[in-house]
Amino acid sequence: MNRRSLSGFLVLATSCFGLPEAPPPSVSEVPPPVEVPPPLDVVPAGPPQWWVRAPAPGRTAPTNLRWLYAEAQPTPIGDPVALRLIGEGGAIEAEVVRREGGQVLAEVQSATGPCRGLCPHTTYQLSSEGKVLDLPELMVATGTVADRVAPTLTSTSVFWVGDGIELDVFASEAIVVRGDVRDRHGLNVALISAPLAGAQVRLRPETELPPRAEVSITLFTEDLAGNLGPTIQLTTRTPPRLQVQIQEVVPTALRDWGDTAGGGGVPFDPWPGVGTVSSADEWVELVNRGTEAIDIDQARIELWALDGSPTVTPLAGALATYFGAGGSRRAWWPGEALVLRARGDLSQRGLTLELWAGRRRLDRVQIGSGELEQHAGGSPIDPQRESVARTRSGAWAWCAPTPGDPVPNGDCL
Numbered sequence: 037m038n039r040r041s042l043s044g045f046l047v048l049a050t051s052c053f054g055l056p057e058a059p060p061p062s063v064s065e066v067p068p069p070v071e072v073p074p075p076l077d078v079v080p081a082g083p084p085q086w087w088v089r090a091p092a093p094g095r096t097a098p099t100n101l102r103w104l105y106a107e108a109q110p111t112p113i114g115d116p117v118a119l120r121l122i123g124e125g126g127a128i129e130a131e132v133v134r135r136e137g138g139q140v141l142a143e144v145q146s147a148t149g150p151c152r153g154l155c156p157h158t159t160y161q162l163s164s165e166g167k168v169l170d171l172p173e174l175m176v177a178t179g180t181v182a183d184r185v186a187p188t189l190t191s192t193s194v195f196w197v198g199d200g201i202e203l204d205v206f207a208s209e210a211i212v213v214r215g216d217v218r219d220r221h222g223l224n225v226a227l228i229s230a231p232l233a234g235a236q237v238r239l240r241p242e243t244e245l246p247p248r249a250e251v252s253i254t255l256f257t258e259d260l261a262g263n264l265g266p267t268i269q270l271t272t273r274t275p276p277r278l279q280v281q282i283q284e285v286v287p288t289a290l291r292d293w294g295d296t297a298g299g300g301g302v303p304f305d306p307w308p309g310v311g312t313v314s315s316a317d318e319w320v321e322l323v324n325r326g327t328e329a330i331d332i333d334q335a336r337i338e339l340w341a342l343d344g345s346p347t348v349t350p351l352a353g354a355l356a357t358y359f360g361a362g363g364s365r366r367a368w369w370p371g372e373a374l375v376l377r378a379r380g381d382l383s384q385r386g387l388t389l390e391l392w393a394g395r396r397r398l399d400r401v402q403i404g405s406g407e408l409e410q411h412a413g414g415s416p417i418d419p420q421r422e423s424v425a426r427t428r429s430g431a432w433a434w435c436a437p438t439p440g441d442p443v444p445n446g447d448c449l
């Protein structure tokens with residue numbers, strides 16, 4: 037499966053207003069999903085291939101083009117510092133001003149070509165460091181006109197992703213967005229955008245923001261021809277810091293934890309049933325080690341089970357959950373254990389479990405035979421101790437299962 041996870045996000049109420057020259061952008065209800073890291077994809081071998089992303093392929097570029105957004109995969113070694121647009125009448129320079137992975141945003145140096153900008157009705161090829169990047173997607177073709185019309189923004193929203201914030205900006209055409217996050221105490225963090233230009237841009241702070249902080253955000257927008265769009269100012273509150281730990285893993289269930297028959301009808305509580313035992317009885321126990329209750333719908337925490345058939349289980353989408361101290365999806369109490377049935381089956385060994393909240397990994401345990409693994413896994417060596425659990429010393433051992441009890445187990449081998 038694709039190991040990149042797709043997450044939806046919750047929109048937070050924000051105050052959001054434009055400057056007098058522009059109508060206020062509306063706050064959208066449901067931002068579209070976006071790819072969140074981690075960097076687990078296999079990087080294709082060979083020299084980088086380039087694509088022009090903006091101006092969009094197949095659309096004519098204005099003759100006063102200022103911004104060019106191109107992407108290379110894999111990321112070139114030694115990022116380019118300049119691109120060159122080569123047309124029939126001559127070449128025009130484009131200086132790379134922003135880089136993010138293989139993405140580059142280049143500013144067209146309009147004084148360098150023969151036409152004070154791009155020449156009309158001309159098809160340009162890109163080159164980098166003297167080498168023409170000669171794929172069809174690399175063409176930039178101009179029409180006859182310059183773009184003098186400012187972009188309009190259709191919506192702006194800010195939302196929580198894990199314990200960070202991100203923003204979406206939607207515009208009437210491809211735009212470049214710059215911005216920063218500030219507070220009253222001197223905080224000043226730049227926003228970085230992905231893509232670097234587009235009609236839909238997602239922004240996130242370059243560095244972590246303090247938790248539970250009142251911050252103000254300013255966004256400056258312009259279109260690809262450099263026409264300034266609205267400046268957006270909004271205020272929001274950052275989310276609390278998430279601290280969640282993996283406490284127990286039962287990758288080889290020996291009891292009917294899912295209560296197929298009997299067991300009180302509460303799956304994954306400390307009283308297993310007497311029915312059939314299968315992989316559906318496997319579970320993972322997490323503990324909220326933070327100081328505040330977690331709304332698991334809002335926090336967007338994901339459990340990644342990386343084995344022969346990797347799965348991603350958003351906590352809000354677990355096949356079954358059991359809150360050990362009466363908590364709920366809206367309020368997973370501080371110190372409370374949450375037992376969940378993840379998607380798919382867990383391998384007995386060669387299993388890495390990771391907890392992700394947005395772009396931050398909260399915890400990880402590796403079960404297998406390698407040097408980095410915390411526990412060897414395999415079949416339980418004692419039928420009473422089928423749980424791979426974090427002990428009081430922090431080591432991992434076969435322990436008697438205690439689903440719903442956050443206290444590390446003393447009954448271990």
Ligand SMILES: [Ca+2]
Pocket residue numbers: 293295298299300301302303304305306307308309
């Ligand atoms: Ca039960």
Ligand SMILES: [Ca+2]
Pocket residue numbers: 283284321373437438439440441442443
């Ligand atoms: Ca427990």
